[in-house]
Amino acid sequence: MALKSAMAVTGGILVLFLIAHMYGNLNVFAGQEAFDSYSHHLRELGEPMLPHGGFLWIMRVVLLVSIIVHAYAAAVLAIRANRARPVRYQARKRVQRSYASYTMRWGGVLIALFAIFHILHLTTNHIHPGGAFDSPYERLVAGFQPEFFYVTLFYILSVIAVGFHLRHGIWSALTTLGANKASRERPLNIIATVLALVITIGFLLTPLSVTFGLVE
Amino acid sequence: MTELFIEGDPIRDEKAPEGPIEERWDKRRFSAKLVNPANRRKLSVIIVGTGLAGASAAATLGEAGYQVTSFCYQDSPRRAHSIAAQGGINAAKNYRNDGDSIYRLFYDTVKGGDFRSRESNVYRLSQVSVEIIDQCVAQGVPFAREYGGLLDNRSFGGVQVSRTFYARGQTGQQLLIGAYQALERQVAAGTVQMHTRHEMLELIVVDGKARGIVARDMVTGEIQTHFADAVVLATGGYGNVFYLSTNAMGCNVTASWRAHRKGALFANPCYTQIHPTCIPVSGDYQSKLTLMSESLRNDGRIWVPKKGDDKRDPREIPEEDRDYYLERLYPAFGNLVPRDIASRAAKNVCDEGRGVGPGGLGVYLDFADAIKRMGRPAVEAKYGNLFDMYQRITGENPYEVPMRIYPAVHYTMGGLWVDYDLQSSIPGLFVTGEANFSDHGANRLGASALMQGLADGYFVLPNTINDYLADGPFEKLDEDTPEAKEAAEAVRARIDTLLSIKGDRTVDSFHKELGQIMWDYCGMERNEEGLRKAIDRIRELRDEFWRNVKVLGENDELNQALEKAGRVADFFELAELMCIDALHRRESCGGHFRAESQTEDGEALRHDDEFAYVAAWEFTETGEQPVLHKEPLEYEYVEMKQRSYK
């Protein structure tokens, strides 16, 4: 029973992270200095109360735990769902369910895989299309050059997947936390759609503007 | 006529107390022996049926501490046919301060029953009605309320006071779910053992006492014997003998009939109520009829074309070619005459060849005037859900085209004979709800069946059954008890026979044909010639059934055709008794209209001097003469008068 609440709470944390992260990414438009200092600033946050990079690590731990709990809960629910219907239907038609709700599970896995690739790419820089750099800004700009269109494409697809995941996820989290009422059903759905769209577009702006040379 | 039955000794209700009518129920409760709580655990009760009457009794007796075993043929007790009641439930709460009282409800019910019910019983029903509403509200039944938060009431079935409590058009559902939840609470507490998908097929009588039942597990086919210190039947009505009725597909007479065969008297079998506002038959594949709430008659106008065979679109038939026959015949009451009168009038115009729709079996119920007068939104607010239901079933839009309605069998006032304690003529066998004959006489008022079912189950039976159980627990029995063995054997043999006939007609085709005979000759209007013809045809058809029915499959599986075959077999025997009862009662009263007994202008004519009695029939043998026992009815409080609605 607690699974659902865990799912909603960890999902919520992940959403907050995404919003902050999106805001951070949009710093590319302020130029390399601003972006790198933002990245640097992240590591200094909380000093001197926390050691260098302390805030970042706390955040990473929270994120990691959230993801693990979230994925664990998702897995348990998926297993239960599978067990709950051992014999499948021969004919299947959806009545109202959205594509977003349909793809939660595999969409989520895709996002997780993306996140791993993404960290290897931009945080640890183990993967470095366009060459390794110390400046996050340069990694980013290099990674999304038009010749690495496949990297960009992967990012775009993943971000769209995130959008779908959030479209249903935000609505679902709000319902799970008891916010839904008949009179609120529409507003909640609108909130979920708008938030998901904002986050998707916000994320897309960065790599696309690099690819199209708006940022270099 | 004597060749059809034998007249036996009169009977009396030994339990009915004497004295002022308001004090009789108190008196009986006081004189009934009590069972102390510690002993209740040692006493067991079987309750067959989980409708309002059965579920409420099981919950109450379980709570009181008896060991209850409960049965129903559906997959869940919540599906008993009480669930389908739409209109409401009466209670003499007088929340409206409109002059209602226990006495007035009593008076209306006795009069509405056309003076063929017992005054003592009806008075008790009215008294108890008050507590029913309190009980249901406490359980969370969401009755309709007004803005002030208090319960809403409406008037129903032409009475002058507003005493009907309702929950939109789903009153029966909400009341039943209340009782069902109370029942499930006892199941969880371990006081009630529930057996769903079990059908009672025989009663076990040992030393003259009802001591158990034989039931078939409808999933595995296992024939089981269950024992208890008392048996309660709450198995509903038998309207399905007509094949088409507003009853659920599974409603049957089997439990009552098996008890009747074991010695329980069957009272007034011919009293059936035919409801005037049902959706007409659309083709011969039709499996059941759907009731449209009677409230439609408050604003709709009923008419047929003046000339027969008028094939015009109803909207194109001008006023002068329409016959608003109820308004014409009964100017004082118009479209609001009681059920039996409205039904018969519809039948008459259709018999004259003026009926509308497929087969000419229908009359128009027209809302065009109401829509003009009140505006469509107001009509929608009042009747929207009924209009939707009509449209769903017929595919026609009643806002545009007049609805078509026709009468249909709806309720059976007859049932197993019981005394004031609700005990049948077999000691230890109690009967509650629609299955007994007790409170409605020859005609039931709208919204009174729910009241009776819950009165019996929550308040009456739990205060009378103790008088019987106080002498228990009785001797322990098991499946080797000869009577039990014999009963189980009889059940097995019957099933084997049904499966081995392997004829070439389906069960349904027999049921349909039987239903048609009953509808034609023992329906809204009966006469001697028709009834005699019906009896002959029923006997022939019954013989053919036992020679030529085709039931596939085995006993040891879910076998719906087998279930149905057993029920239809019992309907054949019941049908014959209904016709004999209708034939012997040469008067018109309530739901029973004998063509030979009418006034000059075609109204029902009672013969109180000859027929003011309950006809309680004793079973002898299939196809042999049953024995008639008369229970005279006396009226001390309400003066016997002919009904008139002119």
Added chain:
Amino acid sequence: MNITLRVWRQKGRDDKGRMVTYKVEDVSPDMSFLEMLDVLNEKLTLEDEDPVAFDHDCREGICGACGVVIDGVAHGPETTTTCQLHMRSFSDGDVITVEPWRAKAFPVVKDLVVDRSAFDRIIQAGGYISAPTGTAPDAHAMPVPKTDADRAFDAATCIGCGACVAACPNASGMLFTAAKVTHLGMLPQGQPEREARVVNMLNQHDEEDFGGCTNIGECAAVCPKGIPLDTISQLNRDLLGSLASGKAE
């Protein structure tokens, strides 16, 4: 019209089951779906073939006994019960696939008949108000605001058919459970047991092998009684309240 049916046939719990194709001729558009199955069964019986078993009783949309999945949708293409679905919703020549509810909690008994007793056990776990007979105060002792009474009523109209479970991709019984929690929770009479009720009913729900709800909403979309999706949110709210107050373990 003429119809081709693909129907799930399964002799008993342990049989594997399979789809079988039948033709039904001369179907009238005014027939209900179940009457069409009656016609098929009459025909099968005369041909010495076992008739198709399906659950039904009232045939007027209120008892909740009927219910099959028609072309992948619980109760078929109209939002109503199977017994109130009419053949005019189909066209001549259609091939219609008919399957039983699919859920571990609803094992198939035979053909299209399933065992829904899990629902009864969820009610046993707390879907009631404890009100022993004869102890009730006067019905007017406790007024109930009309809006609460109406909301309770909307939730109380659930007929226990199980279509919500059949339609849910997770085979969750959440809408059914939530309808009862909401019905009783909206009424003053239901308050004393409110916190325990939601926890006990949900525990039983999970024990019966229903899946968990991920707020997909197919349940409410097929529910013949229009039980609103927000009852699930109401249930969640009650659950959080109950967890917060420490009533749940």
